[in-house]
Amino acid sequence: MRSRAPRRVVVTGLGAVSGLGLGVGELIEGIRHGRSGIGPIEQFDPTGFEHTLAGEVRGFDPSEHLRRTAPERWGRSGQLAAAAGRMAVADAGLDTAEGLPDGGVSCFGTTNGESQAVEHAVARWVADGPAALQPEQIARTSPGNIAGAVSAELGLTGEAITFGTACAAGNYAIGYAYDLIRSGETDLAVCGGADASNRATHAGFHALGALAETVPRPFDEHRDGIVTAEGGAALVLEPLDEALRRGARIYAEVLGYGMTCDAKHMTNPNAATIAECVRIAHTNAGVEPGDVDYICAHGTGTRANDVTEVSAVREVFGDALPPISSIKSMLGHTMGAAAAFGALVSCAALHEGFLPPSATLRTVDPELGEVDVVPGTARAAAPRVVQNHGFAFGGNNAVLLLGKVDA
Numbered sequence: 023m024r025s026r027a028p029r030r031v032v033v034t035g036l037g038a039v040s041g042l043g044l045g046v047g048e049l050i051e052g053i054r055h056g057r058s059g060i061g062p063i064e065q066f067d068p069t070g071f072e073h074t075l076a077g078e079v080r081g082f083d084p085s086e087h088l089r090r091t092a093p094e095r096w097g098r099s100g101q102l103a104a105a106a107g108r109m110a111v112a113d114a115g116l117d118t119a120e121g122l123p124d125g126g127v128s129c130f131g132t133t134n135g136e137s138q139a140v141e142h143a144v145a146r147w148v149a150d151g152p153a154a155l156q157p158e159q160i161a162r163t164s165p166g167n168i169a170g171a172v173s174a175e176l177g178l179t180g181e182a183i184t185f186g187t188a189c190a191a192g193n194y195a196i197g198y199a200y201d202l203i204r205s206g207e208t209d210l211a212v213c214g215g216a217d218a219s220n221r222a223t224h225a226g227f228h229a230l231g232a233l234a235e236t237v238p239r240p241f242d243e244h245r246d247g248i249v250t251a252e253g254g255a256a257l258v259l260e261p262l263d264e265a266l267r268r269g270a271r272i273y274a275e276v277l278g279y280g281m282t283c284d285a286k287h288m289t290n291p292n293a294a295t296i297a298e299c300v301r302i303a304h305t306n307a308g309v310e311p312g313d314v315d316y317i318c319a320h321g322t323g324t325r326a327n328d329v330t331e332v333s334a335v336r337e338v339f340g341d342a343l344p345p346i347s348s349i350k351s352m353l354g355h356t357m358g359a360a361a362a363f364g365a366l367v368s369c370a371a372l373h374e375g376f377l378p379p380s381a382t383l384r385t386v387d388p389e390l391g392e393v394d395v396v397p398g399t400a401r402a403a404a405p406r407v408v409q410n411h412g413f414a415f416g417g418n419n420a421v422l423l424l425g426k427v428d429a
Contacts, residue, residue: 031203031368032427035258037106037115037181041251041353045109050370054400055211057329058382060249065219073233077251077354078219091174097136097162098169102254103216107172110212110256115270118176126210127180128172129199131191132358133166136222162390168216180208190412191215192362194422197279199259209264215362216254224250232320238323240348240380241395243387245323251354255362258315273369277423278307290326291413296334299419307423311339315405316377318364320413321348322355325332330392347396349378360410365422368408372426376400
């Protein structure tokens with residue numbers, strides 16, 4: 023169904039496979055209590071690394087979650103995405119057995135694609151030569167499989183697109199889905215992000231000297247880096263009028279988004295272009311800085327990110343900064359799923375009435391100035407507009423605005 027007038031777009035389903043548990047209920051309960059999803063690395067052999075902790079998904083058996091497609095067809099990233107997607111559709115009260123709306127789309131972000139499948143294929147090639155590789159092993163390495171796995175699992179018949187814009191990719195995917203629904207190109211989108219733990223990413227951040235010894239401590243005076251992590255996060259988006267027609271639970275409205283790409287430095291963020299990204303997002307969402315009640319920060323726990331992010335926010339908001347916190351303090355850095363997890367938690371915060379915490383904070387870095395980072399555990403609140411950040415290597419920035427919908 024197509025329409026000319028822009029439609030309001032809402033979030034009606036959430037699904038999550040994370041280090042804090044399987045399902046959105048376990049994730050949000052863990053976030054509210056400031057629990058940690060970080061532990062010893064199990065997805066690869068960490069021998070030789072000085073730091074051997076990660077935010078991995080424990081006890082995940084894809085065969086317990088995937089019903090329509092064979093788990094062995096996909097790599098771990100696709101399995102995480104498909105499982106989260108199925109959870110989100112069920113949470114939205116949609117029945118895949120009866121068939122989802124024709125032309126429904128799948129939009130997912132990633133940093134590393136099917137990293138584990140690539141590593142396994144390369145290891146086999148090195149050990150036994152290219153002739154030893156089987157076609158199905160090569161097929162599992164495509165990053166396009168992440169969105170493809172969701173579509174196959176849910177029977178979606180529309181576009182399936184995977185965004186490779188690294189740690190901002192989840193917001194890219196949600197923004198694209200929002201555009202498709204708002205314009206009338208589709209009536210349903212399952213969107214989010216997924217990435218699997220892998221040795222190459224861990225080694226890369228180790229080489230940068232960016233790994234934390236124990237847990238990430240965003241905004242803390244004595245923070246020492248990130249903890250690599252994995253997971254899948256999914257949101258169901260549909261038009262407001264359709265959600266109201268079928269009596270769906272509405273978590274939040276997608277108000278708009280903004281994007282910039284400065285490409286000034288491969289790894290260092292740039293405050294000026296992040297601030298511009300925030301301004302673009304505000305304009306597109308039709309909000310003023312004073313309307314924003316909470317910011318779900320990118321908040322990696324490195325000085326380069328924390329100082330730059332707070333500086334950019336201060337450039338837009340002045341000294342009237344809303345509370346700003348980082349869920350990476352509990353999940354670790356889930357790479358291409360990070361912004362999607364941020365959006366998901368922001369939706370829950372709007373719907374349930376709380377502010378997520380920076381759980382591991384001990385002392386706020388004085389360099390950040392006066393800033394409320396919601397230390398420890400969640401705080402009861404009634405936010406109406408939430409701003410979700412996603413920043414990535416190469417200067418890719420994406421900011422998403424979500425709002426509460428009155429019953």
